[in-house]
Amino acid sequence: MRTKITWNPWQFFVLLLAGIFILPTLAIVNSLFQPFGEVWQHLFDTVLQDYVLNSLWLMLGVAIGTLFIGVATAWLVTFCIFPGRKILEWALLLPLAFPAYIIAYSYTGMLDFAGPVQTTLRQWFAWSYGEYWFPEIRSLSGAIVMLSLVLYPYVYLLTRAAFLEQSVFSLEVSRSLGCTAWGSFWRVSLPSARPAIITGLSLALMETLADYGTVQYFGISTFTTGIFRTWFGWGNPIAAAQLSSLLLSFVFTLMLLERWSRKQARYHQSSSRLHPLPSYVLVGWRKFVVLIGLALVLVLGFVLPAVQLMVWTWQTRYMLNSEFFALIYHSILLASMAGVIALLFAVIMAYGYRLQPNKVIGIGLRMASMGYAIPGTIIAVGVMIPLSSLDHWLNACLQQYFNISVGLLLSGSLVALLFAYLVRFLAIALQTVEASLGKVKPVLDDSARILGHRPWEVLYKIHLPMIQGGLLTAVLLVFVDVMKELPATLILRPFNFNTLAVRAYELASDERLMESASAALAIVIAGIIPVFILSKNIANSRQRIE
Amino acid sequence: MIRVLLYIVALCFSLNVLANEVNVYSARKEALIKPLLDQFSQQTGIKVNLITGKADALLQRLKREGQYSPADILITTDVGRLYRAQQLGLLQPITLPNIDSLIDASYRDSKGYWLGLSLRVRTVVVAKDRVESHAISRYEDLADKKWHKKICIRSSNNIYNQSFVASQIAIKGKEQAKKWVQGLVKNMARPPKGGDRDQIRAVVAGECDLAVVNSYYFGQMLGSEQGKDREVAEKVRLLWLNQQDRGAHVNISGAGVTTSAKNIDNAKALIEFLLTDSSQQWYADKNYEYPIRAGIEIKGILKQWGDFKADNLALEKLGEYNKDAVKIMDQAGWR
Numbered sequence: 057m058r059t060k061i062t063w064n065p066w067q068f069f070v071l072l073l074a075g076i077f078i079l080p081t082l083a084i085v086n087s088l089f090q091p092f093g094e095v096w097q098h099l100f101d102t103v104l105q106d107y108v109l110n111s112l113w114l115m116l117g118v119a120i121g122t123l124f125i126g127v128a129t130a131w132l133v134t135f136c137i138f139p140g141r142k143i144l145e146w147a148l149l150l151p152l153a154f155p156a157y158i159i160a161y162s163y164t165g166m167l168d169f170a171g172p173v174q175t176t177l178r179q180w181f182a183w184s185y186g187e188y189w190f191p192e193i194r195s196l197s198g199a200i201v202m203l204s205l206v207l208y209p210y211v212y213l214l215t216r217a218a219f220l221e222q223s224v225f226s227l228e229v230s231r232s233l234g235c236t237a238w239g240s241f242w243r244v245s246l247p248s249a250r251p252a253i254i255t256g257l258s259l260a261l262m263e264t265l266a267d268y269g270t271v272q273y274f275g276i277s278t279f280t281t282g283i284f285r286t287w288f289g290w291g292n293p294i295a296a297a298q299l300s301s302l303l304l305s306f307v308f309t310l311m312l313l314e315r316w317s318r319k320q321a322r323y324h325q326s327s328s329r330l331h332p333l334p335s336y337v338l339v340g341w342r343k344f345v346v347l348i349g350l351a352l353v354l355v356l357g358f359v360l361p362a363v364q365l366m367v368w369t370w371q372t373r374y375m376l377n378s379e380f381f382a383l384i385y386h387s388i389l390l391a392s393m394a395g396v397i398a399l400l401f402a403v404i405m406a407y408g409y410r411l412q413p414n415k416v417i418g419i420g421l422r423m424a425s426m427g428y429a430i431p432g433t434i435i436a437v438g439v440m441i442p443l444s445s446l447d448h449w450l451n452a453c454l455q456q457y458f459n460i461s462v463g464l465l466l467s468g469s470l471v472a473l474l475f476a477y478l479v480r481f482l483a484i485a486l487q488t489v490e491a492s493l494g495k496v497k498p499v500l501d502d503s504a505r506i507l508g509h510r511p512w513e514v515l516y517k518i519h520l521p522m523i524q525g526g527l528l529t530a531v532l533l534v535f536v537d538v539m540k541e542l543p544a545t546l547i548l549r550p551f552n553f554n555t556l557a558v559r560a561y562e563l564a565s566d567e568r569l570m571e572s573a574s575a576a577l578a579i580v581i582a583g584i585i586p587v588f589i590l591s592k593n594i595a596n597s598r599q600r601i602e
Numbered sequence: 603m604i605r606v607l608l609y610i611v612a613l614c615f616s617l618n619v620l621a622n623e624v625n626v627y628s629a630r631k632e633a634l635i636k637p638l639l640d641q642f643s644q645q646t647g648i649k650v651n652l653i654t655g656k657a658d659a660l661l662q663r664l665k666r667e668g669q670y671s672p673a674d675i676l677i678t679t680d681v682g683r684l685y686r687a688q689q690l691g692l693l694q695p696i697t698l699p700n701i702d703s704l705i706d707a708s709y710r711d712s713k714g715y716w717l718g719l720s721l722r723v724r725t726v727v728v729a730k731d732r733v734e735s736h737a738i739s740r741y742e743d744l745a746d747k748k749w750h751k752k753i754c755i756r757s758s759n760n761i762y763n764q765s766f767v768a769s770q771i772a773i774k775g776k777e778q779a780k781k782w783v784q785g786l787v788k789n790m791a792r793p794p795k796g797g798d799r800d801q802i803r804a805v806v807a808g809e810c811d812l813a814v815v816n817s818y819y820f821g822q823m824l825g826s827e828q829g830k831d832r833e834v835a836e837k838v839r840l841l842w843l844n845q846q847d848r849g850a851h852v853n854i855s856g857a858g859v860t861t862s863a864k865n866i867d868n869a870k871a872l873i874e875f876l877l878t879d880s881s882q883q884w885y886a887d888k889n890y891e892y893p894i895r896a897g898i899e900i901k902g903i904l905k906q907w908g909d910f911k912a913d914n915l916a917l918e919k920l921g922e923y924n925k926d927a928v929k930i931m932d933q934a935g936w937r
Contacts, residue, residue: 102932164796170803170834185808194795275757275795277937285759288658289928291686371828437662444666451670464670468663547659551625551651551672554632562631562654567797567819570828 066511067417070408073401074420080438080479081426085304087297095286095295107282113196114203114271114278115261121204122260125353126211127253131241132346134219138338144350146588151357152209153583155540157269158560158576159357160202161569162364164273167193194274203264205357210263211256213533213590214491217525218252219245221495237336251494254314255487262429262483265303268543269561279303280431293437300434307429311422362580368573384578387555390470390545391538391582394477395531401478402485402530406493407515410501421490425483432480432543439476439548443467468550476544481537485530492526493519528593532586539583556582623649624868627664628677629657630855634889635677642875648868657683657761664692664860671862674869677719679855680761682768684716685921693858696870704877708914709854709894718854719876720885721892721912723817724766725850727838729805733812740844741770741851744814745785753786754801754810757794758931762816765853765920767927772919773848776926783934794937799823799831806837813838821890821903842910849911853920854894 133145151159167173167190174190177183192198222245230240246253271278277285279299287296338346405424409417427435443466454460466472496519504514520527542557549558556579563572628635632654639650653660657678664671664687676693678684687693688711695714698704710717726738738744744753756763770779791810801813802820823835842850857876859869875881882893886900893900 098929098932106937168796168800168803169809170800170807175807272757272759273796275793275937281759285928288656288761289759289764290925291658292925293658293662433656433659436659437666440663440666444668447670448668461670463672464667467667467670468672543659546655547663549653551653553653558654562633566631566633567799567822 066408067412070405070412070417071420073405074417074424077401077424077427077479077482078420079442080435080476081304081423081430083438083441084297084430084434085301087294088301090294090298092298093292093295095290095292096298099282099286103277103282106277107279110196110276111265111279114199114276115264117197117200118203118207118264119257119261121200122208122211123253123257125204125208126256126260127215127246129208129350129353130212130215130219131245132350134216135237135241135245135335136338136346137335138343138346140347140351144354146590146592147354147358148212148350149209149587149590150354150584151206152213152536152587153539153580154206154358154361155269155542155557155560155576155579156203156206156263156267157273157542157564158365158579159206159361160199160270160273161564161572161576162361163198163202164193165368165569166360166364167191196274196276199270199274199276202270203260203267205353207260207263208353208357210259210533211253213529214252214256214488215249217529218249218491222248252491255491258311258314259428259484259487262307265307265429266431268431268433283431283434297434297437300430304426304430308422308426311425315418315422362577365573365577365580368570369577372570372573380574380578383554383556383559383575384582386553387539387557387579388582390473390477390555391535394474394481394538395535397474398478398482398485398534399489399527399531402482402489403515403520403527406486406489407511407519409490410493411511421486425486427479428481428483430480432476432541432545433547435480436476436544436547439472439479439544440467443472443475468548470550473545473548473550476548477534477538477541480541480544481534484533484537488526488530488533489523492523492529496522525593529590532590535586536583539579621649622647622868623651624865624872625651625672625674626653626677626872627660627673627675627860628652628654629660629679629683630654630677637888638876638881638884639872641881642872645875646871648871650872658686661687661690661692664862665690667862669862671860672864673860674863674865675857675872676860677855677857679722680765680920681716681718681854681856681917682761682765682921682924684711684856684858685918686924687858688715689921692861694861694863696859696866696873698870698874704895706894706896706914708916710856711858711918716856716858717873718856718894718917719873720855720882720889721894722762722853722855723850723892723910723912724762724814724853725817725840725843726812726814727802727805727820727840728812729808730837730839733839735839735841738812738841738843739846742782744789744812745782746789747785749789749812751789751791752811753789754791754804754813755786755794756797756801756814758928758936762798762853763814763931763936764924764927766814766851767931768920768923769851769913769915771923771926771930772915776930779927780930780934783930783936787934787936790936802838803834806834817907818890824903825890840907842908844913845911848915849913852912852917854917855891 129148133141133148165171177188226244226248227240230244235243265280268280268284272281283296283299286299287293405421409421444464447464447467450465451461451463454462500518501514504518509517540557542561545555546558546561556575560572560575560579563575626639632652636652639652642648643650660676661683664673664676676687693715697714701710701717705717709721728737758764767779767783770782774782798815798819801815802823804810805813817840820835820840823831826832844850857873859866863869877895879898882895882898885891886893886904887902890904892904
């Protein structure tokens with residue numbers, strides 16, 4: 057039986073934290089209370105339908121792409137034995153290190169009409185324009201492929217972790233009851249990994265909705281490009297915020313629907329004693345098909361674009377000097393600080409919800425996660441509003457009582473930047489921590505509490521050691537995402553403060569793709585290290601138990 | 603370790619230390635402004651602090667920071683955003699000695715809220731092997747049926763296209779401009795995508811015969827260290843349009859002093875520096891833009907393109923009609 061816990065300080069603190077992280081979102085949603093101008097009539101009459109449809113198609117495509125690649129690869133490397141598996145286990149995470157817009161740039165460089173691939177084909181076969189068919193990379197389907205290639209690792213990572221934690225008993229029982237390998241995948245592995253799969257998918261989809269760089273470069277009018285067109289073109293930031301609020305309510309509805317559909321289902325493991333998982337040894341043609349398939353994912357999602365960046369870096373050798381190291385330093389500094397802080401808050405919030413799983417806190421956590429689906433520039437404006445108000449209020453107070461003015465303390469500081477990162481990426485940390493905590497059986501909490509431990513002691517002594525892997529995953533995912541983050545960094549950073557992403561973007565958006573390659577490559581390399589740690593850790597956790 | 607900690611603490615709060623400095627918010631990318639700022643610091647001893655970003659986001663930051671904003675100067679790459687900043691009350695008028703003789707009146711605000719620093723021309727390039735150099739002489743011809751499915755131009759999200767259409771509205775009125783845009787959209791060889799350089803590449807690849815581009819992108823390709831870029835650029839020809847009437851469509855990169863500026867004298871000194879002969883030449887050499895000042899000697903690639911007549915439309919009109927331009931492009935289906 058579950059004891060009713062009432063411990064208000066936790067609840068209060070969690071709500072306070074959630075409240076702080078919701079502030080920027082509220083600042084954006086506030087726009088809904090302002091008049092809807094003529095721009096809305098115009099949007100309805102002309103482009104809004106396009107925006108919505110394109111975004112929905114994009115989401116659907118990326119959902120199918122990431123689910124298929126992510127779940128299939130996770131299952132294969134977890135349950136099958138074939139040569140090269142050990143390498144693929146971690147290598148399949150590598151595409152995570154690529155910012156989507158960078159992969160889009162490098163593929164366009166390769167596959168565009170004027171790029172080397174098509175040019176070579178034309179030379180070989182003496183074709184000219186219009187005489188042959190070649191897939192158009194800068195299209196909606198191109199964008200789906202690009203985004204799927206870099207976002208599937210979210211699904212892969214979380215699904216694989218869930219598969220690894222699956223109890224061997226359920227699988228053996230299913231096999232002894234006559235399920236084929238395929239059958240036990242459909243009936244046991246997949247359903248019990250469902251929360252993890254959905255978490256990975258929702259991260260991928262939220263990132264898809266927030267993406268601006270890729271769709272903008274490909275010339276696709278999505279809801280996000282529409283937001284910026286309304287802001288920049290019409291000079292109407294309020295209508296842009298209103299559009300963002302619509303996007304937000306859409307995401308929020310999806311989240312609630314997902315929660316509701318899970319409703320009472322719980323997914324605790326029946327046994328925490330994990331024997332080695334059953335493995336299918338692949339032989340013959342199956343082995344080759346699987347190997348080729350997995351290698352293809354890796355080559356397309358990582359090797360090809362990375363080689364392209366290396367070639368460009370080699371050709372230009374742009375800015376490989378001491379200033380470049382400052383960029384690396386800044387990027388890593390920000391990413392690690394954001395990672396650690398996000399983890400801290402995520403643990404507090406997720407555990408607080410576990411202690412007191414009531415609706416208010418639940419909705420608070422969901423709302424605090426919304427930032428992940430909003431384009432970074434919009435978040436940045438949302439962050440500026442409360443921070444600058446606080447700064448102005450502070451100055452007014454000091455002016456009144458001490459007759460001094462300190463200027464802006466928070467706006468334009470690293471605090472503002474870190475705050476924006478948390479608003480944007482808390483969702484990742486929170487979802488990952490929640491997913492791991494969810495697998496710890498509540499009976500452990502109850503026993504420990506009955507034995508007289510206070511909630512924080514239970515957290516410290518029982519949960520944290522048990523979910524170490526999940527914690528590390530949370531930190532590293534935020535780390536990698538902050539390394540890649542561009543728009544909020546661009547607008548909120550202090551004076552004379554550059555990061556790798558800023559450098560890569562400035563050059564790329566100035567149509568100097570080749571020069572931008574060195575910075576892009578550095579982002580990828582810096583992202584590989586945590587990816588590597590991550591995969592080692594997941595593999596080890598299994599081995600330890602075995 | 604302690605140094606790292608102090609560094610983090612110092613960054614964590616934007617502590618304003620009074621110093622001989624000037625703070626710049628720039629929509630111009632760092633690579634295209636920092637070298638000049640460094641020269642300025644060397645010559646004057648005034649430290650320049652720089653943040654770059656998207657123009658409208660910088661405007662929001664300025665607006666939110668209000669009277670406490672550290673920014674002294676706003677630099678943008680188009681006149682529309684300077685106009686917008688002025689409308690939002692983010693700029694203050696300044697007077698510079700000899701400004702009347704330095705910069706043509708159409709390239710600066712009449713009350714001194716902003717002024718141009720360099721000139722950018724939006725024009726066309728055509729395939730050398732397929733298109734005669736007299737095949738097109740006016741922007742208006744871009745809507746002519748003769749160019750059906752032969753034109754490459756980037757997305758209408760781009761500010762250069764918005765200003766381009768705004769100039770048509772300012773000159774011809776909304777109705778005429780709309781017809782022109784509709785004709786142009788029909789003449790597009792493909793749905794707009796990529797940047798200006800991509801349009802040039804598409805011309806060379808045979809996807810279209812003509813591309814609308816800012817001349818400096820073409821210059822950058824001609825002057826590129828990459829043989830491939832030069833090879834492509836050699837195959838197209840740049841044309842100046844409307845030379846018999848109003849002149850080529852121009853825009854500016856420009857600057858204004860912010861309302862919140864605390865280092866006004868330094869800000870003025872920096873703007874004056876950016877207008878000196880050597881700075882003006884730097885824009886031309888480094889980025890193939892035209893000097894805003896008349897009488898600056900140009901050389902190399904820019905000289906090869908020859909003199910041209912620039913439209914002397916008051917540039918603030920471009921800012922004024924920007925919204926209408928976007929509307930018209932939406933209606934015409936220019937994505």
